[in-house]
Amino acid sequence: MRLMKFGLYLAALSAFGLPALAQPNPRLEAKARKIHERVFTVDTHADTPMNLGKPGFDLARDNAPTDYKLDFPKMKRGGLDAVFWAVYMGQGPRTPEGNAAAKQEALTIFAAIHAALKAHPNEMALATTPEEAQRIRKSGRRAIFIGIENGYPVGRDLSLLQEYYTLGARYMTLSHGNNNDLCDSSTDPNGPEHQGLSALGEQAVAEMNRLGMMVDISHTSDSTFYDVLRLSKAPVIASHSAARALSNVPRNLSDDMLRALALHGGVIQLNLYSPYVKTPPANPARAAAVQTFNAKWNVKNFLNVYSLPQPQQAQALADMGKLDKQFPVPLATVQDAANQIDHIVRVAGINHVGIGGDFDGGTELNGLNDVGEYPNLTLELVRRGYSRPDIEKIWSGNLFRVMQAVERAKEKQNKATL
Numbered sequence: 001m002r003l004m005k006f007g008l009y010l011a012a013l014s015a016f017g018l019p020a021l022a023q024p025n026p027r028l029e030a031k032a033r034k035i036h037e038r039v040f041t042v043d044t045h046a047d048t049p050m051n052l053g054k055p056g057f058d059l060a061r062d063n064a065p066t067d068y069k070l071d072f073p074k075m076k077r078g079g080l081d082a083v084f085w086a087v088y089m090g091q092g093p094r095t096p097e098g099n100a101a102a103k104q105e106a107l108t109i110f111a112a113i114h115a116a117l118k119a120h121p122n123e124m125a126l127a128t129t130p131e132e133a134q135r136i137r138k139s140g141r142r143a144i145f146i147g148i149e150n151g152y153p154v155g156r157d158l159s160l161l162q163e164y165y166t167l168g169a170r171y172m173t174l175s176h177g178n179n180n181d182l183c184d185s186s187t188d189p190n191g192p193e194h195q196g197l198s199a200l201g202e203q204a205v206a207e208m209n210r211l212g213m214m215v216d217i218s219h220t221s222d223s224t225f226y227d228v229l230r231l232s233k234a235p236v237i238a239s240h241s242a243a244r245a246l247s248n249v250p251r252n253l254s255d256d257m258l259r260a261l262a263l264h265g266g267v268i269q270l271n272l273y274s275p276y277v278k279t280p281p282a283n284p285a286r287a288a289a290v291q292t293f294n295a296k297w298n299v300k301n302f303l304n305v306y307s308l309p310q311p312q313q314a315q316a317l318a319d320m321g322k323l324d325k326q327f328p329v330p331l332a333t334v335q336d337a338a339n340q341i342d343h344i345v346r347v348a349g350i351n352h353v354g355i356g357g358d359f360d361g362g363t364e365l366n367g368l369n370d371v372g373e374y375p376n377l378t379l380e381l382v383r384r385g386y387s388r389p390d391i392e393k394i395w396s397g398n399l400f401r402v403m404q405a406v407e408r409a410k411e412k413q414n415k416a417t418l
């Protein structure tokens, strides 16, 4: 297993034409370790809740990193103080029955998260504000924030936003891979439907502003993104997105979008999913296999697979697993992730980038296989000359500034309506 991994690593290095590995530099490494230990670190997107019910998975144990990318030992090893767990849902039928089922599913995931928190009171606690997260760290525990990925569980009933907020949700990603009743997604096989936010989506943004829930534009279409910026009274986030300039997928943000997000005071939390971090090298055989796959399952993008009903979804995922084994994509590296940060800093500025790794949602990089290896990212930033205050902004300062701005916008609005 190890040998195979190392072989992949070498293959990735040669395929990507990377410079030779950095020479060991104990002084720099000690400096990076110290910075990483001292700054508050938060990752705004992990799909760990999907693992909570799996037989054999134990948060308190160092689970096999090939299957599980986040547990307490890995958070500890990786110096990760806080993480947003996603209440994630693929897009299903937009019918009263579908919406009711989505709501039930969301409530079940919230319950699983709260049960996990209750089962591990000495290791973690729920955080809903930056201040709470800092207090939890001081008590020697890890802070767990909650975000909802996909507006589907809201259906057409915006009062549910209040219910999810009460359960701890502090952001909602408006869509996943397909359009929903709130907005267009960046990857719907049928293209745009509302030309951005729907009328209901506009009301949802206003309600999220009123509640103090961050609006998350990851996964949404470009026109949804610009609609949100036009309407939101508070800065917004991309909880797990990367820059299109380095990997041209619809799900990433263009330079113009990065600049607009920054002007609006928001933050892009870098998604570390390898194909989003760096365009994989051309592979015609894989491209042909993907085309056959897409035709078989009638999808345009692999994210659309998650909107297929069961059991087709499971079969399609199994097909995709075989395809990945037959035509593997060399993994991008921790250096490629730092290239993304460099690019976003150049375009949007140091005050508008953070980390939203998407671990347990398909992410692994060479040099950053799971959250336990997060210190490698800080080391790479130190090597590139980022100062401690810069690194602090990237690891939490920028996100926490947005959370506080969202809270201030809420208070201002509530005062105005009194």
Ligand SMILES: [Zn+2]
Pocket: 149, 219, 240, 361
């Ligand atoms: Zn996602």
